[in-house]
Amino acid sequence: MKLTKLLALTLVLCMIGASALAEITMAGDGQPVKEGAAPGGTFVIQTAGDPTYYAPDYRSDDNLWPIAQNVFNRLIKLAAGDGLDYDLASSYEFSEDGKDLTFHLREGVKWHDGVPFTSADVKWTYDTIIEKSWSRVSSLESIDTIECPDDNTVVMHLKAADVTIIPKLGWYDTFILPKHVFEGAEDPEALFTQESTMIGTGPYKYDSHQTGVSFTLTRNEDFWGDKPILDKLIFVNIGDEDTAYQAWLNGEADYLYSLPEINTFDHDNDPDYRVFVSLYQNRTYLTFNFDDPDVSKVEVRQAFAKAIDRQGIFDRFGGGGALAEYFISPLQPLYLDKQYKMPDRDIEGAKKLLEQAGYTPDADGYYLHLSMVGFESGNWTEMAQAIKQYVKEAGIDLDVQMIDYGAWSDQVKVNKNFQVTMLAGYQGPDVSGVAGRVQSNGGTNLGGYNNPEVDAALAASNIEADTAKRAEYLSIVQKCMCEDMPMVFLMENGSHYPIKMSIVGTPYDVPEKAASSEMTYTGFSADHP
Amino acid sequence: MRRYLLKRMLTGLLMVMISVAINFVLVRLAPGDPMVMLAGVDNPNPAQIAALTEKFGLDKSIPEQFFIYVGGVLRGDFGYSYVNERPVLALIGERVGPTLMVTLTALIIAVAIGTLLGVRCARKSGGVFDQIICGLSYLFDSTPSFWLGLMLILLFASTLHWLPTSGMVNMRAGYTGLARVGDIAYHLVLPVSTLALITMPYYFRIARSSVLQVMSEDFITTLRATGMSEKRLFNKYVLRNALIPTVTVVGSSLAHLIGGAVFIETVFSWPGMGQLLYSSISKRDYPLLSGIYLIIALSIAIMMIVVDIVYSLIDPRIKYTD
Numbered sequence: 001m002k003l004t005k006l007l008a009l010t011l012v013l014c015m016i017g018a019s020a021l022a023e024i025t026m027a028g029d030g031q032p033v034k035e036g037a038a039p040g041g042t043f044v045i046q047t048a049g050d051p052t053y054y055a056p057d058y059r060s061d062d063n064l065w066p067i068a069q070n071v072f073n074r075l076i077k078l079a080a081g082d083g084l085d086y087d088l089a090s091s092y093e094f095s096e097d098g099k100d101l102t103f104h105l106r107e108g109v110k111w112h113d114g115v116p117f118t119s120a121d122v123k124w125t126y127d128t129i130i131e132k133s134w135s136r137v138s139s140l141e142s143i144d145t146i147e148c149p150d151d152n153t154v155v156m157h158l159k160a161a162d163v164t165i166i167p168k169l170g171w172y173d174t175f176i177l178p179k180h181v182f183e184g185a186e187d188p189e190a191l192f193t194q195e196s197t198m199i200g201t202g203p204y205k206y207d208s209h210q211t212g213v214s215f216t217l218t219r220n221e222d223f224w225g226d227k228p229i230l231d232k233l234i235f236v237n238i239g240d241e242d243t244a245y246q247a248w249l250n251g252e253a254d255y256l257y258s259l260p261e262i263n264t265f266d267h268d269n270d271p272d273y274r275v276f277v278s279l280y281q282n283r284t285y286l287t288f289n290f291d292d293p294d295v296s297k298v299e300v301r302q303a304f305a306k307a308i309d310r311q312g313i314f315d316r317f318g319g320g321g322a323l324a325e326y327f328i329s330p331l332q333p334l335y336l337d338k339q340y341k342m343p344d345r346d347i348e349g350a351k352k353l354l355e356q357a358g359y360t361p362d363a364d365g366y367y368l369h370l371s372m373v374g375f376e377s378g379n380w381t382e383m384a385q386a387i388k389q390y391v392k393e394a395g396i397d398l399d400v401q402m403i404d405y406g407a408w409s410d411q412v413k414v415n416k417n418f419q420v421t422m423l424a425g426y427q428g429p430d431v432s433g434v435a436g437r438v439q440s441n442g443g444t445n446l447g448g449y450n451n452p453e454v455d456a457a458l459a460a461s462n463i464e465a466d467t468a469k470r471a472e473y474l475s476i477v478q479k480c481m482c483e484d485m486p487m488v489f490l491m492e493n494g495s496h497y498p499i500k501m502s503i504v505g506t507p508y509d510v511p512e513k514a515a516s517s518e519m520t521y522t523g524f525s526a527d528h529p
Numbered sequence: 530m531r532r533y534l535l536k537r538m539l540t541g542l543l544m545v546m547i548s549v550a551i552n553f554v555l556v557r558l559a560p561g562d563p564m565v566m567l568a569g570v571d572n573p574n575p576a577q578i579a580a581l582t583e584k585f586g587l588d589k590s591i592p593e594q595f596f597i598y599v600g601g602v603l604r605g606d607f608g609y610s611y612v613n614e615r616p617v618l619a620l621i622g623e624r625v626g627p628t629l630m631v632t633l634t635a636l637i638i639a640v641a642i643g644t645l646l647g648v649r650c651a652r653k654s655g656g657v658f659d660q661i662i663c664g665l666s667y668l669f670d671s672t673p674s675f676w677l678g679l680m681l682i683l684l685f686a687s688t689l690h691w692l693p694t695s696g697m698v699n700m701r702a703g704y705t706g707l708a709r710v711g712d713i714a715y716h717l718v719l720p721v722s723t724l725a726l727i728t729m730p731y732y733f734r735i736a737r738s739s740v741l742q743v744m745s746e747d748f749i750t751t752l753r754a755t756g757m758s759e760k761r762l763f764n765k766y767v768l769r770n771a772l773i774p775t776v777t778v779v780g781s782s783l784a785h786l787i788g789g790a791v792f793i794e795t796v797f798s799w800p801g802m803g804q805l806l807y808s809s810i811s812k813r814d815y816p817l818l819s820g821i822y823l824i825i826a827l828s829i830a831i832m833m834i835v836v837d838i839v840y841s842l843i844d845p846r847i848k849y850t851d
Contacts, residue, residue, distance in 0.1 A: 042700075042701050044700050044701065049808065050613075052612055052613055052614060053614070059567060059577070060567075133576040133577050133580060134577070135577065137576070137577075190614075192614070193613070193614040193615055210800075211620075211623045211624075211800065212623065212624065212627070212800025212801075212804065212805075213696065213697055213698070213800050214700055234700045234701075236696060236700050236798075237696075237798055237800065238695055238696070238798040239795055239798060239804070240695075240795050240796050240798065242679055242796075243679070243682060243694060243695045243796055243797065243798060244695075244798075246682050246683065246686060246687050246694045246695075247694040247695050247696075249687060250686055250687055250690070250694050252693065252694050252695070252696070252700070403560075404561070404811060405561075405566065405811065406559070406560065406561025406562075406563075406566055406811065406812070406813045407559070407560040407561050409561055409562065409565050409566055410560040410561045410562055410565070411560060413565055414562055414565055443575075
């Protein structure tokens with residue numbers, strides 16, 4: 001089979017497969033919502049704070065993300081549940097050798113200020129992200145040059161075939177920006193904090209921003225895609241999640257950023273709500289400093305894996321997630337090699353491993369004394385205490401320090417002054433997302449894990465279009481992770497999210513069409529005024 | 530008096546300068562690199578971290594950074610927030626109004642009611658009313674503000690539906706003009722009530738103990754022996770003397786008002802200085818932190834001078850000389 005066809009097949013599988021495996025299911029007895037929304041209305045969405053910028057791509061801005069999803073577009077969008085869908089591109093194809101990627105753009109698309117959208121905007125955006133090293137320059141590292149043969153065609157010349165580039169283009173901070181707004185400015189980056197730069201091609205456009213209070217968008221009447229239903233989207237700042245939950249129950253907000261853990265299951269059997277259970281390619285795990293004389297021993301890391309009760313962790317802290325059993329996300333079934341599993345809990349086995357590593361118990365019964373540093377986030381302090389208790393049973397005295405993110409960042413990321421740390425993060429959209437955490441030069445490989453076999457397998461998998469062959473390379477990665485245990489997975493993260501029956505067409509309802517947080521199809525149900 | 534005030538102003542200025550220098554150094558010595566945090570925990574970009582470090586001058590030594598900062602402040606430039614990428618003064622300016630709405634209103638209510646209750650209880654010390662109010666004052670004094678705020682939300686917003694849960698305005702209604710003023714006042718009720726209930730015991734106890742102390746002074750016994758009416762004795766001699774400690778703490782509280790009330794603002798999503806301060810600490814936004822501390826230090830220095838002036842107005846015996 002030619003490489004082009006293989007690439008196309010891979011991408012089709014990626015797009016369809018990921019959508020199908022979005023793992024968005026309904027919990028409890030929630031009734032399916034009736035079709036049809038009443039046109040118009042003002043929809044209030046809770047956010048945790050103000051966005052820093054008015055345009056995306058420059059720097060990571062989590063508070064801008066849900067707003068940008070409604071104002072800007074990408075060539076390909078990552079839909080809710082990690083499926084992929086066309087956005088500003090209507091199709092694309094790879095060349096025979098897989099090194100040229102051609103996008104055909106939608107016609108008749110206009111920016112919110114009325115200027116036509118063209119391929120020049122795409123080229124300017126990607127060229128600038130690369131040239132200025134903006135937030136997600138790593139997603140575009142395989143691009144060599146970009147050409148625009150005409151207004152509706154973009155050709156990317158890649159340094160080497162790269163099967164991961166399509167999902168990466170659909171991910172974070174790859175929105176297409178209006179060239180005419182930024183080009184010519186002495187310092188384009190200074191424009192990102194100006195309201196005038198919030199000009200996109202999306203279903204909603206900028207209306208106003210009241211600092212510390214709200215951010216308002218109005219419907220884009222000239223939107224090129226399916227017409228948005230609501231008149232207005234208001235993103236309202238409610239930083240405290242308990243207050244936000246009460247505001248949501250009281251009808252002051254329609255859509256929550258997150259639910260307090262204690263209220264996770266409150267609406268499972270409530271007929272006024274439907275509950276969506278979603279799994280993300282996001283995992284919570286422990287990782288180790290490979291420069292440390294104790295935790296650099298594989299037996300110690302394996303002992304941690306055997307000592308921790310993952311089922312207990314999931315039962316206590318899981319919410320909408322899942323038990324962590326494998327070394328890559330279960331949302332990648334084409335590449336998941338189930339023969340490599342996290343070990344079952346085995347306290348005696350953990351002790352034997354520590355003895356094999358040369359440790360003997362002291363007067364208090366401890367084989368070794370270690371420290372774990374983590375940052376305060378949600379229920380992590382309680383989870384860290386649970387881990388301390390689990391490993392104590394295996395004879396590991398773990399001193400737990402939970403500090404604020406800034407201090408953790410300095411201690412762990414910058415100074416590498418740690419033995420064990422706990423973190424979580426996205427490992428998608430493509431299966432190669434795990435590379436950031438296990439490749440020797442991975443940006444989030446905090447412990448300095450270095451296995452040439454893993455590096456080689458990941459590099460080979462990035463240019464391999466054949467799914468079966470790619471799975472073989474990724475199987476090697478999983479085998480190495482199982483043997484070396486650079487990360488002890490604690491939990492697959494997800495959500496357990498209730499939506500009021502009065503609301504229809506949320507990204508949870510239409511994961512095949514809407515990107516995460518995209519409200520194009522959202523409205524108030526005609527049946528539930 | 531004029532020379533005294535001039536001296537106090539110079540002392541205040543010195544205090545502000547020392548405070549700015551200490552805060553400037555301390556926040557930079559705290560663990561946490563703001564540029565690493567800006568780059569994010571997932572897939573941090575070393576090239577971007579290096580570029581940002583240079584852009585914001587964090588590659589320079591702390592003394593160099595300090596002199597650049599002081600030079601800027603003297604020119605009226607309080608710096609540029611890393612996180613918000615906006616001038617510090619503009620960010621602070623947006624938050625001062627909402628913060629004062631809550632903190633000043635709550636302070637006025639707490640001082641007025643707390644002092645009145647304190648005076649009333651002191652006059653009838655040991656009575657039933659005194660015992661009830663003392664008990665309540667201990668209760669509210671030991672209640673965490675965020676917990677009380679949440680309880681009031683549960684009661685008045687979620688159960689009785691009398692008041693809004695949070696925020697400053699009704700988002701859907703989008704009121705303008707007088708209706709907007711009324712809407713803001715409506716949203717002020719819960720945060721102001723929470724803050725007033727938490728701070729009221731402080732003023733209650735000061736007023737009560739001051740009045741009790743003054744009433745036990747010898748000169749009060751002497752005046753009483755002259756046959757002066759209790760009303761005149763209390764209003765003219767006891768109250769004036771007893772108010773001086775209250776003025777001191779009110780002055781100090783006024784000076785701190787501008788710093789906001791972090792927990793109250795967080796629980797009620799009130800867009801004030803407290804939230805700004807909290808977010809700038811967690812994100813290590815050095816210029817914004819330095820700017821907020823500078824404004825608080827200035828405010829304290831000014832209020833201390835104002836308190837000195839008020840002392841002399843309340844108690845003519847207080848004379849400021851060289």
